[in-house]
Amino acid sequence: MSCFLSCVRFETTTDNIKPTSTESGSVSGVTCYTWDDVESLTSNFSRLIGTGGYSSIYLARVSGSINAALKVHVSSHRLYQVFRSELEILLRLQHPHIVKLLGYFDDSEESGALLLEYLPQGNLQEKLNRNSKQVLPWRNRTAIAFQVAQAIEHIHEKCSPQIVHGDIKSSNILLDKHFNSKLCDFGSAKVGFSSMVQPSKTTSTMSPRSKQVMMIGSPGYTDPHYLRTGIASKKMDMYGFGVVVLELVSGKEAVSSERGEMLVHSTASLIHEILDSNGDIGEEKVRQFLDPRLSRDGSIDLEEVKTMLRVAAFCLRSPPSLRPSASQVVQTLNKKIPSLSFLGCGKKE
Numbered sequence: 001m002s003c004f005l006s007c008v009r010f011e012t013t014t015d016n017i018k019p020t021s022t023e024s025g026s027v028s029g030v031t032c033y034t035w036d037d038v039e040s041l042t043s044n045f046s047r048l049i050g051t052g053g054y055s056s057i058y059l060a061r062v063s064g065s066i067n068a069a070l071k072v073h074v075s076s077h078r079l080y081q082v083f084r085s086e087l088e089i090l091l092r093l094q095h096p097h098i099v100k101l102l103g104y105f106d107d108s109e110e111s112g113a114l115l116l117e118y119l120p121q122g123n124l125q126e127k128l129n130r131n132s133k134q135v136l137p138w139r140n141r142t143a144i145a146f147q148v149a150q151a152i153e154h155i156h157e158k159c160s161p162q163i164v165h166g167d168i169k170s171s172n173i174l175l176d177k178h179f180n181s182k183l184c185d186f187g188s189a190k191v192g193f194s195s196m197v198q199p200s201k202t203t204s205t206m207s208p209r210s211k212q213v214m215m216i217g218s219p220g221y222t223d224p225h226y227l228r229t230g231i232a233s234k235k236m237d238m239y240g241f242g243v244v245v246l247e248l249v250s251g252k253e254a255v256s257s258e259r260g261e262m263l264v265h266s267t268a269s270l271i272h273e274i275l276d277s278n279g280d281i282g283e284e285k286v287r288q289f290l291d292p293r294l295s296r297d298g299s300i301d302l303e304e305v306k307t308m309l310r311v312a313a314f315c316l317r318s319p320p321s322l323r324p325s326a327s328q329v330v331q332t333l334n335k336k337i338p339s340l341s342f343l344g345c346g347k348k349e
């Protein structure tokens with residue numbers, strides 16, 4: 001990146017955070033960095049730890065010793081808006097299960113980077129992968145579901161204006177050294193509407209190709225109602241959450257890398273059976289669906305597996321109005337999953 005540029009500071013007290021020109025500095029514990037700082041924090045981008053559709057993530061060191069992750073957004077005018085939107089949202093969020101913003105770099109035109117707390121166990125998708133050396137124990141899986149539901153509850157119901165994440169998936173769930181989870185990637189999030197957002201006028205006059213670029217969500221996780229209507233709502237996050245719970249229980253990918261089949265399709269008959277019987281599932285079915293790597297764990301309570309499957313089934317329901325809210329999911333898991341208490345994972349926030 002050529003020259004560096006002035007920093008932008010944000011006032012976080014208003015709904016729309018307005019930038020005001022300043023020098024480098026720190027605001028509410030969030031530091032504004034220069035590009036020289038960014039190069040030095042990442043030792044010239046020497047360790048790539050992740051890549052996404054819009055960004056590359058590098059290991060960084062703050063004060064010479066504390067690990068952090070630097071998310072550098074692809075430099076372009078359009079993607080600068082994605083960066084700004086993610087920055088503005090993260091500045092407003094503080095929750096134990098949402099990734100913490102430590103600082104940022106902003107050239108005010110087309111380049112930006114976010115300095116985030118570092119999550120050493122990477123993302124949940126990698127941890128559930130069959131080739132992962134370590135099998136994620138059942139107790140951690142239920143805790144992760146509970147913590148992600150708490151994070152969604154926070155953005156949906158405890159933030160004003162509320163936030164729809166728009167891309168709930170296992171690669172957007174990061175894990176700390178104890179396998180506690182943190183929701184990340186707010187680049188697709190929508191803020192400040194009562195319950196849903198319709199495509200804007202400009203979107204409705206766009207070519208189908210440009211519309212495709214505007215769509216949010218990821219294959220295997222996207223709410224079919226959103227795909228049909230373009231209307232993003234809190235219930236689309238609950239759909240993505242339902243798919244993540246299916247992944248946690250089965251250990252399977254949302255889209256099979258071998259056959260390209262979607263988990264929601266291969267599990268459709270099981271989901272229907274659960275919904276048609278009002279939540280009742282035979283034990284044999286449950287055992288068949290459970291991640292085979294967990295079957296050696298004799299301590300698994302099949303009632304907990306049933307609860308997780310019921311939650312997933314209800315989150316995948318159509319129409320979206322039939323899906324539970326994040327608070328309802330938090331309450332259900334809290335009540336019906338005794339193993340949560342073993343972990344001290346914080347049944348209460």
Ligand SMILES: Nc1ncnc2c1ncn2[C@@H]1O[C@H](COP(=O)(O)OP(=O)(O)OP(=O)(O)O)[C@@H](O)[C@H]1O
Pocket residue numbers: 049050051052053054055056057069071099116117118119120122123171172174184185187
């Ligand atoms: N704070 C972090 N600590 C450790 N690893 C991280 C961190 N942030 C991101 N990563 C890694 O980088 C990956 C991509 O991050 P992220 O989803 O934020 O990027 P993106 O460009 O928004 O991706 P997407 O394609 O989902 O839009 C994550 O799945 C994770 O593996």
